[in-house]
Amino acid sequence: MSELNVENRAGAVPYVARPRRAAAIDVVAAVVAFAILAALPFLFDSKALLDFVIRCAAFGLFATSLNLLVGYTGLISFGHGMFFGLGAYGFGLLMQRANVSIPVAMVCTLAITAVAAVVIGAICVRLKEIYFAFVTLAFQMLIHSVILSWQSLTGGDQGLRGGIKRPVFWGIDLTNHVQLYIFSCALLVIGLLLMRQIAQSPFGYTLRMIRDNATRASFIGINVWRAKLTVFVLAALFASAGGMIMSLFVSGAYPEFAYWTISGEGIFINMLGGVTTFLGPMVGTVILLILNDTATRLTEHYGLVLGIVILFFALGLRKGLMDFAVDWYRAWRDKAKEQS
Amino acid sequence: MLEVQHISKSFGGVKATDDVTLDFATGSLTAVIGPNGAGKSTFFNLITGALKPDSGRILLDGVDMAGRSPPDIVRHGIGRAFQVASIFPSLTVSETMLAAVGADQRRASVMHRRFPLAETRERADYVIELLGLANKRDRIASALSHGDQKLLDIALALVLEPKVLLLDEPTAGMGTEERWRMIEKVHELWVREKITVVFIEHDMDIVFKIALSIVVLCYGRILATGTPDEIRRNPAVIEAYLGTDEHAGAL
Numbered sequence: 106m107s108e109l110n111v112e113n114r115a116g117a118v119p120y121v122a123r124p125r126r127a128a129a130i131d132v133v134a135a136v137v138a139f140a141i142l143a144a145l146p147f148l149f150d151s152k153a154l155l156d157f158v159i160r161c162a163a164f165g166l167f168a169t170s171l172n173l174l175v176g177y178t179g180l181i182s183f184g185h186g187m188f189f190g191l192g193a194y195g196f197g198l199l200m201q202r203a204n205v206s207i208p209v210a211m212v213c214t215l216a217i218t219a220v221a222a223v224v225i226g227a228i229c230v231r232l233k234e235i236y237f238a239f240v241t242l243a244f245q246m247l248i249h250s251v252i253l254s255w256q257s258l259t260g261g262d263q264g265l266r267g268g269i270k271r272p273v274f275w276g277i278d279l280t281n282h283v284q285l286y287i288f289s290c291a292l293l294v295i296g297l298l299l300m301r302q303i304a305q306s307p308f309g310y311t312l313r314m315i316r317d318n319a320t321r322a323s324f325i326g327i328n329v330w331r332a333k334l335t336v337f338v339l340a341a342l343f344a345s346a347g348g349m350i351m352s353l354f355v356s357g358a359y360p361e362f363a364y365w366t367i368s369g370e371g372i373f374i375n376m377l378g379g380v381t382t383f384l385g386p387m388v389g390t391v392i393l394l395i396l397n398d399t400a401t402r403l404t405e406h407y408g409l410v411l412g413i414v415i416l417f418f419a420l421g422l423r424k425g426l427m428d429f430a431v432d433w434y435r436a437w438r439d440k441a442k443e444q445s
Numbered sequence: 446m447l448e449v450q451h452i453s454k455s456f457g458g459v460k461a462t463d464d465v466t467l468d469f470a471t472g473s474l475t476a477v478i479g480p481n482g483a484g485k486s487t488f489f490n491l492i493t494g495a496l497k498p499d500s501g502r503i504l505l506d507g508v509d510m511a512g513r514s515p516p517d518i519v520r521h522g523i524g525r526a527f528q529v530a531s532i533f534p535s536l537t538v539s540e541t542m543l544a545a546v547g548a549d550q551r552r553a554s555v556m557h558r559r560f561p562l563a564e565t566r567e568r569a570d571y572v573i574e575l576l577g578l579a580n581k582r583d584r585i586a587s588a589l590s591h592g593d594q595k596l597l598d599i600a601l602a603l604v605l606e607p608k609v610l611l612l613d614e615p616t617a618g619m620g621t622e623e624r625w626r627m628i629e630k631v632h633e634l635w636v637r638e639k640i641t642v643v644f645i646e647h648d649m650d651i652v653f654k655i656a657l658s659i660v661v662l663c664y665g666r667i668l669a670t671g672t673p674d675e676i677r678r679n680p681a682v683i684e685a686y687l688g689t690d691e692h693a694g695a696l
Contacts, residue, residue, distance in 0.1 A: 124559030157666050307555040307562060310544040312535075317533040324493065324531070325545045325601055326519040335554065 164337025170343035176380030184241030190363025222341035263358035331353030379425020452501030476656035524607030542569035
């Protein structure tokens with residue numbers, strides 16, 4: 106990740122001079138994207154397609170939230186998956202045991218995640234890069250072991266079994282597959298829109314300044330520690346939302362959702378898609394899931410295929426796909442400008 | 446306005462700053478000189494909060510700054526630029542200035558609005574013009590020349606409207622001609638903005654040309670303070686610091 110040169114980092118594109126218009130464009134893009142996604146079940150009669158998009162929504166929220174830390178703030182967390190796991194387990198347990206409605210369980214899970222992220226973040230964000238990476242990883246392992254060993258609550262290595270009740274709320278019935286699909290898409294689009302707003306707000310530029318030069322940021326009056334903690338907690342909330350979608354999708358929660366490999370996949374998705382554009386992690390998610398599904402179908406050496414792809418991106422392109430596309434587009438545009 | 450009283454700082458057994466007491470009057474222009482290792486940068490780091498003094502007080506308009514954090518001290522009105530230009534490499538000149546003004550207006554945590562905020566534009570534009578960076582406002586900072594990066598660093602300090610501006614070697618790493626252009630710029634800023642400026646400088650021609658008063662540091666202690674004429678005639682200074690042949694010429 107440190108290989109990235111500075112001109113190629115998230116937010117390097119000069120800001121849009123008319124911020125209100127930029128915000129309006131984002132909202133329109135989100136509405137259009139949601140409309141297209143919502144139309145899919147009526148155009149294609151494929152449960153597999155809907156399943157794929159639901160998984161994209163879960164992992165896309167998770168990976169994009171990780172990019173708020175990695176790409177925008179320069180905080181490379183190897184334990185971000187713990188909040189994905191926390192979201193899945195928190196929501197699953199509340200639905201199984203607390204007999205609450207889905208929106209209440211979601212809000213409560215977000216609250217639990219926020220408390221956990223404040224405590225863990227307060228310990229981690231003061232640490233320098235490599236220590237931050239390792240201590241976040243340590244917390245991930247801790248949460249995973251708690252899930253494995255607290256069998257009476259979590260079901261240990263079997264996960265939350267017996268399914269999750271999905272009582273109808275606001276006329277939405279999530280036992281219906283199409284409704285679950287549209288609900289997931291709505292969460293994805295709203296989550297992305299909120300994260301986009303954070304990234305393009307004055308706070309988003311505070312994060313970029315901290316990434317570029319934290320010392321200088323503190324000498325223009327920015328409380329670096331507080332800003333890092335804030336983004337750590339915000340990113341955790343979106344990761345938790347991803348975990349909740351996953352929990353609804355599989356109707357339970359499994360220890361793998363909280364295992365460190367989820368964090369690793371998040372980092373991998375960011376490498377695939379690229380961290381310099383907002384939608385890079387979304388593209389990375391789609392690539393990884395397609396790769397995952399085809400590779401596991403064709404060969405048992407899934408890890409080997411993945412490893413080769415990582416090497417190709419890390420050593421060959423030296424950047425993510427969206428970074429590559431943006432560079433290519435810029436070169437093309439500059440050339441076109443020269444000719445005219 | 447800025448009064449430094451008996452501050453000391455040691456690293457291991459070495460006294461980098463040893464019982465320094467100084468007054469910087471409002472609107473003064475002071476050069477800090479001294480041989481390498483005299484404690485000039487340490488002195489700046491103590492005033493700006495990068496280091497905490499072991500003892501002593503740093504009073505800005507009567508309020509003690511000693512031991513406070515850098516953001517806190519900046520907010521009280523002590524801004525600084527660095528010896529090696531300290532900038533945000535991936536942001537453009539405009540973005541840098543707009544974000545800095547936003548931070549100064551305590552809007553660094555605003556999330557419900559888009560960057561840049563309308564109320565930050567006027568001051569950001571003013572400082573960009575003031576430092577002559579207007580035609581480079583959309584350049585990414587890492588692509589600027591060394592001199593422009595130094596200017597951007599100073600702009601970052603200036604845009605916060607400090608009462609006191611500390612410049613750690615504004616001409617470091619520049620050729621002769623560029624040095625003079627930079628120092629003229631600093632002088633112009635001092636005249637136009639009417640702020641208290643303290644700068645570290647190695648070039649004696651520059652120091653004696655523009656400084657109104659001079660502080661000479663040596664081994665962490667004050668060797669002499671005074672007007673350029675007084676410093677020029679001070680026997681201790683001549684012996685300890687300016688006594689070598691190459692510097693005697695400058696006197």
